[in-house]
Amino acid sequence: MAIGDDDLENRMSAKHHHHRGIGSKGGDRTGFGPPPRPAPLVYGGDDALLSSSPQWTSWLVPMFVVANVIVFVVTMFVNNCPAHSHGPNRRCVATFLGRLSFEPLRNNPLFGPSSRTLDKLGSLEWDKVVEKHEGWRLLTCIWLHAGVIHLAANMLSLVFIGIRLEQQFGFVRIGVIYLLSGIGGSVLSSLFIRNSISVGASGALFGLLGSMLSELLTNWTIYSNKIAALLTLLFVIAINLAIGILPHVDNFAHVGGFLTGFLLGFVLLARPQFKWLARENMPQGRRLTSKYKPYQYLLWLLSLALLVLGFVMALVLLFKGEDGNDHCRWCRYLRCIPTSRWNCDDV
DSSP states (O other), rough: OOOOOOOOOOOOGGOOOOOOOOOOOOOOOOOOOOOOOOOBTTTTTSOOOOSOOOOOOOOOOHHHHHHHHHHHHHHHHOHHHHHHHOOOOOOOGGGGGGGOOOOOOTTTTTSSSOOOHHHHHHHHHHHHIISSSOHHHHGGGOOOOOOOHHHHHHHHHHHHHHHHHHHHHHHHHHHHHHHHHHHHHHHHHHHHHSSSSSSSHHHHHHHHHHHHHHHHHGGGGGGGGGHHHHHHHHHHHHHHHTTTTTOOOOOHHHHHHHHHHHHHHEEEEOOOOEOOOOOSSTTTTTTEEEEOHHHHHHHHHHHHHHHHHHHHHHHHHHHOOOHHHOOGGGGGTTTOOOOOSSEEEEO
């Protein structure tokens, strides 16, 4: 998120997307008529995907939350507002916090540090990344936040979205999606934005949101209520992307993170599709079988190829100093759409 009017990076809570549960309608089997068919997977249930689908304990996402909070506290300590704020118009906010007090609201309305401090600690800035070869900022910027409001909105979103995904798919896959999506958002942001700094976990969070969509699509056949789930998820994504067109909001980080997470979801979150066999035709003691579908392999290969190609091309263009706006004239509207209430000349 760009410093300024926070995108409220409010990543709508993913409670509309609670995962999985498969149940059985039950019924005693008599000798008459066909046996009952197992109930389809209910998208939004709380049960596990059959007994063979493990449930992981979520620890990585809570650790990410703690790490972000610690980094913010360190940022405020380094910022040390009382040391450089003098005069009636330079009063720090919440002075009882001492060295951790916030910058004046006229400088940062999000109750946080100065842009100078964020730049010092690793915010995303085109000049530093390209001209001074500080590529590490593509990663460090996703751990910095512009203020308490920014931090709280992001961490609540991370808890609602990330914990459920980690419980279902494990810490390795969700950790990879989170970090690569954050970097993907940073790369796209750097390609299109040169006149401001950007911080926040918005790209990583949008990556988790994108992976939820691709996970639903690649595992389509094992869900019931799939149309309702898809429409709900698309609505949540559209609202969040629409917020990004407000001034001073880094929507390129959102889009880059979302696309990265969407492709990674096809690669990392595919499940074997269960083939329900008629019980009367099954040999005694035989277990239900499952396998990946051909379309899942196709999506896996296509997504992996697009992901690698996209990262390579974007990084080459970025470090060559190319301006993405020269190659996509309309892309500027992804970040800001001018209206009678505001213009986009300074964003």
